[in-house]
Amino acid sequence: MTVGQQIQQCRRAKSQQRMQGFTLVEVLVSLVVMTVGMLGIAVLFVEGLQINRTSVYRTTAVGLAVDMADRIRTNINARNAYAGVGPGADNACVNGPATCNRDALASDDWFWWLQDVQTRLPPGATADIQVNQIATPGLPMTRYDITLQWPEAGQAEPVSYTLTVQL
Numbered sequence: 001m002t003v004g005q006q007i008q009q010c011r012r013a014k015s016q017q018r019m020q021g022f023t024l025v026e027v028l029v030s031l032v033v034m035t036v037g038m039l040g041i042a043v044l045f046v047e048g049l050q051i052n053r054t055s056v057y058r059t060t061a062v063g064l065a066v067d068m069a070d071r072i073r074t075n076i077n078a079r080n081a082y083a084g085v086g087p088g089a090d091n092a093c094v095n096g097p098a099t100c101n102r103d104a105l106a107s108d109d110w111f112w113w114l115q116d117v118q119t120r121l122p123p124g125a126t127a128d129i130q131v132n133q134i135a136t137p138g139l140p141m142t143r144y145d146i147t148l149q150w151p152e153a154g155q156a157e158p159v160s161y162t163l164t165v166q167l
Helices: 003-018 024-074 102-120
Strands: 126-134 141-150 159-166
Touching: 024 102, 024 126, 024 141, 024 159, 102 126
Parallel strands: none
Antiparallel strands: 126 141, 141 159
16 A cells, blocks of 8 residues: 555545544534524513403404493483493393482493493403484484503503494
């Protein structure tokens, strides 16, 4: 074997030795890359939970607003009795012994509806109903703006939902 062949054999042996296993630096770099990826997944998971909670509250607010709109539709003669922020009174109008007039029924609706709002939305939730008369020739219309607001974690301003109903 010539000297040139021996040098080539040594070079091959050294290059094969270098290719065996991982160095400590390679392992540390792969751990850093994997850690950054896992942190990203954790952040996405937390954001997903927050978005899910917000969507549940929004869905609940829509259902509550529709509930009050239905209560207003059934007691249509008490147009201005629903205006304001409650709290109403438990007049035992529904499934109770009392026979209520339209204003007492509106007060009873407010009482029970506000109980639902405070139970189903986060603490600090508020409800408001604005009543506006709309002047139309020959047919008076009333517009009800049913607004629900509640605090949301991570937001400075409360989240609100408004349902407008014209009767």
